[in-house]
Amino acid sequence: MLSAESPHPRIGIQMLSVQPDTKPKGCAGCNRKIKDRYLLKALDKYWHEDCLKCACCDCRLGEVGSTLYTKANLILCRRDYLRLFGVTGNCAACSKLIPAFEMVMRAKDNVYHLDCFACQLCNQRFCVGDKFFLKNNMILCQTDYEEGLMKEGYVAQVR
Ligand SMILES: [Zn+2]
Ligand SMILES: [Zn+2]
Ligand SMILES: [Zn+2]
Ligand SMILES: [Zn+2]
Numbered sequence: 443m444l445s446a447e448s449p450h451p452r453i454g455i456q457m458l459s460v461q462p463d464t465k466p467k468g469c470a471g472c473n474r475k476i477k478d479r480y481l482l483k484a485l486d487k488y489w490h491e492d493c494l495k496c497a498c499c500d501c502r503l504g505e506v507g508s509t510l511y512t513k514a515n516l517i518l519c520r521r522d523y524l525r526l527f528g529v530t531g532n533c534a535a536c537s538k539l540i541p542a543f544e545m546v547m548r549a550k551d552n553v554y555h556l557d558c559f560a561c562q563l564c565n566q567r568f569c570v571g572d573k574f575f576l577k578n579n580m581i582l583c584q585t586d587y588e589e590g591l592m593k594e595g596y597v598a599q600v601r
Contacts, residue, residue, distance in 0.1 A: 453511065453512055455509060456482065458481055458482070460479055470489055471495070472493050485517075497516045499519060534579060535562065536555065560581065561581060561582055564586055566585075
């Protein structure tokens with residue numbers, strides 16, 4: 443069956459209170475020492491509450507719900523991450539890049555252009571609810587899949 447999204451690199455954010463007797467930590471965002479009462483820890487680095495921001499919309503990630511997403515050295519909130527990277531990938535049928543925003547079909551770990559999602563032997567398109575099969579990373583309709591199984595059975599007998 444068609445599956446939803448593939449897993450994304452979600453990173454947890456911790457809020458820590460600064461111990462008065464420890465040396466102030468440097469902020470990975472602005473490189474200044476953190477002298478506030480609270481600091482954020484994410485990606486093994488320390489941040490001012492104001493400095494851990496989404497690179498796209500500038501929202502403060504410590505407030506949005508204690509997770510961030512990262513890709514290509516960008517730190518992003520969930521919404522922007524999914525908008526930019528959520529559906530991008532290479533089409534498993536034609537191996538061309540699928541631009542973000544474009545609708546895709548997903549099957550297991552593969553993504554496909556809508557136009558490419560068809561039986562790769564007879565080109566039959568699938569509708570929602572239709573059965574399809576994945577064999578050696580090829581999409582097959584039920585007829586071709588079962589035919590393939592029969593041929594394999596035949597080959598096995600001949601040997
Ligand atoms: Zn800072
Ligand atoms: Zn954002
Ligand atoms: Zn394609
Ligand atoms: Zn077919």
